[in-house]
Amino acid sequence: xxxxxxxxxxxxxxxxxxxxxxxxxxxxxxxxxxxxxxxxxxxxxxxxxxxxxxxxxxxxxxxxxxxxxxxxxxxxxxxxxxxxxxxxxxxxxxxxxxxxxxxxxxxxxxxxxxxxxxxxxxxxxxxxxxxxxxxxxxxxxxxxxxxxxxxxxxxxxxxxxxxxxxxxxxxxxxxxxxxxxx
Numbered sequence: 604x605x606x607x608x609x610x611x612x613x614x615x616x617x618x619x620x621x622x623x624x625x626x627x628x629x630x631x632x633x634x635x636x637x638x639x640x641x642x643x644x645x646x647x648x649x650x651x652x653x654x655x656x657x658x659x660x661x662x663x664x665x666x667x668x669x670x671x672x673x674x675x676x677x678x679x680x681x682x683x684x685x686x687x688x689x690x691x692x693x694x695x696x697x698x699x700x701x702x703x704x705x706x707x708x709x710x711x712x713x714x715x716x717x718x719x720x721x722x723x724x725x726x727x728x729x730x731x732x733x734x735x736x737x738x739x740x741x742x743x744x745x746x747x748x749x750x751x752x753x754x755x756x757x758x759x760x761x762x763x764x765x766x767x768x769x770x771x772x773x774x775x776x777x778x779x780x781x782x783x784x785x
Contacts, residue, residue: 606631608722609683610712613641613696615732616705617740624728624779630713632723634662634678640723641696641706643782646732651699657686658694689713702739723783731773734765747771 607630614623624644628637634655642649654663654675661668661675668675676686687694687710696706716722733743749755750762750769762768 606716607684608714608716609687609710610714610726612709612711613645614707614709615645616707618733618743620730622728622730622732625711625726626723627714627720627726628683628723629716630684631682634676634681634683635664637683638678638696640783641698644725644728644779645698645706646779647698647704648735650735651701653696653698656695656697660686662686699735699739702736702742704733704739721784725776725779725783728774728776728779731769731771734769 608627609630610625610627612623612625614621622645626640626644628640632640638653638655639649641647652664652667654661654667655678656662661671661673662678662681663671663675665677665679668677690710690713692710694708696708698704698706734746737743737746746761746769749757752758
């Protein structure tokens, strides 16, 4: 059977204006490989646990499965096209169980591969990913408020922690695709 291309829209939940990415990947990619694509396009650093929830089925790493009360699938064996088969199908990806970054993933289109195109690739996106370990949606909102207020006593502490300025509107498509190519 010929490989297909899945075009997904990945949206980080709970943040306005939204942070999202539009990506294309091969349909036979494992969820483990897909996790690494998501880490790259969103700007995360793969420093925390994660899981997928597809139609009520947990798909994650073997260690997390062994510690879970739920039945699930090993992400290194489960392939996208085994669980995601139709356009407009949605599922969830959670990264960092402490900060609980939930991403809605929508299969927008199923396409044939374009001759000469490299996959995976990112087509579009908006806004910077929140920094790792900033405390989830609420912590991120607090961080942004503090950075926007020159008189906030915690502003300098945040800037030191971040290693300098942080632009929440920044998104560099070329850089994301360069990282995917590596």
